[in-house]
Amino acid sequence: MRVALVYPEVYDLARFKEKRKEFPPFGVMYLAAVAEQAGHEVSVFAVTDEHWTLDLRCFEAVGFSIPSSATYGVIKQARIDSLYADDPLIMVGGVHPSFYPERTLIDIAPHVVGIGEGEATLLDLLDEVTSRRFDRVTGVCHMHNGEPVRTRPRTLMRDIDVLPLPARHLLNPDDFVMSDRVSTTDLRMAHVMFSRGCPFPCRFCAAAQTRIQYRSGASARHELEHLVSSYSIDGFAIVDDNFVVNKQKVRDICTAIEDLGLQWSALSRVDTVDRALLEAMATSGCIEVKFGMESGSEAILEAMRKDTKQEQIRSAVRMARQVGIKVKVFLVHGYPGENLETTRATMRLLNELAPDIERVSLLRFVPLPGTYVYEHPDEFDLHHTDRDADWDGDWRRYHIHHNHEHWWGTTEDFAVVQQGYEMLRGMVDALWPERLVLPTLPTAG
Secondary structure (H helix, E strand, O other), rough: EEEEEEEEEEEEOHHHOOOEOOOOOOHHHHHHHHHHHHHEEEEEEEEOOOOOOOOOOOOOEEEEOOOOOOHHHHHHHHHHHHHEEEOEEEEEEOOOHHOHHHHHHHHHHOOEEOOOOOHHHHHHHOOOOOOOHHOOOOOOOEEEOOOEEEEOOOOOOOHHOOOOOOOOOHHOOOOOOOOOOOOOOOEEEEEEEOOOOOOOOOOOOOOOOOOEEEOOOOHHHHHHHHHHHHHHOEEEOOOOOOOOOOOHHHHHHHHHHHHHHEEEEEEEEOOOOOHHHHHHHHHHOEEEEEEEEEEHHHHHHHHOOOOOOOOHHHHHHHHHHHHOOOOEEEEEOOEEHHHHHHHHHHHHHHHHHHHHOEEEEEEEEOEEEOHHHHOOHHHHHHHOOOOOOOOOOOOOHHHOOOOOOOOOOOOOHHHHHHHHHHHHHHHHHHHHHOOOOOOOOOOOO
């Protein structure tokens, strides 16, 4: 049958003003790939805050992807305002709906909401396009007698190697073949996903899946060879939530791709790497590791349940540089409890490690739906979330790339956080000029 998959366009942090696209929609590309493999005709559509109304009248099934809470609003508008013929099957899935399927079902009014891993669920739902017997499909939420009900949870795939390659051919090559994305190079590159999930309990992070699944080295090599032969890439960036968790799996991938001569980057925690692993990564072409440092204050790291120490940050950064890998760090400022003392602790550690750090991304804390902080508003004295009476319906407030909201604590607390942020931002801009470009956008309220 004819299937449409709709996703929100997302723009890159450092080039937000230029509307430079971020990495492609892997969730939708994998769904499209399995649907095509099963014999369906698939088209994909991007929506933005400027363009969200689609003509979907030639499709028998339409799936809407909501990869983050910040994109919930634009997908809701697309669902409501787009044009349909007859009575197509309307499906919604993604990170946000997986956390809140009942609310999504009632608010957006699809026929069914997918919960969690979506490839097998999509195929089963397409088999029910006529019958609408969603009770026969595991891992979904649907209406029954006027009430939302969940079916039995779907078991995660044991082997994600069985999935076909993501359906990049359904996109314009400019949407996934890029440059200026692997460290500070201008390599012709593509993004890849070699694992899924993150097992760590960070309280600020909305991890949709806590069991990690890795592809094999052979599977990773197969995709890279395809990207080289079809699109002439010279490098790639691994977009996994946390690529370096299982050292043996990472080594397997490194060994399998070593002779391809590609340069690459990946994200990691500071406490999951060691020198031997970093050497293996460097030998296979890794030129940059992006560490989730988050803060230089051990009090904030403990509050976040990040459970890392300053010495682990120092060790990871210095080991990477010693084996020839450049370092980028991500900082999250403004977690509940942040003050001038914790900010200065971050600044001191950042200043100490500055000679070994190539790039910095400074983000501001946002109580993302699905996180521990969001689910415990009284514990953190949260304000202005979608659960509050004064919520204005603007889901873009949850965008981590440009956020200046007063999320927690008193007005005095926020003034201190704001002062600390300006201090830290000033330091980052001074030490890493042109490495961080934050947009200045109007804030609601």
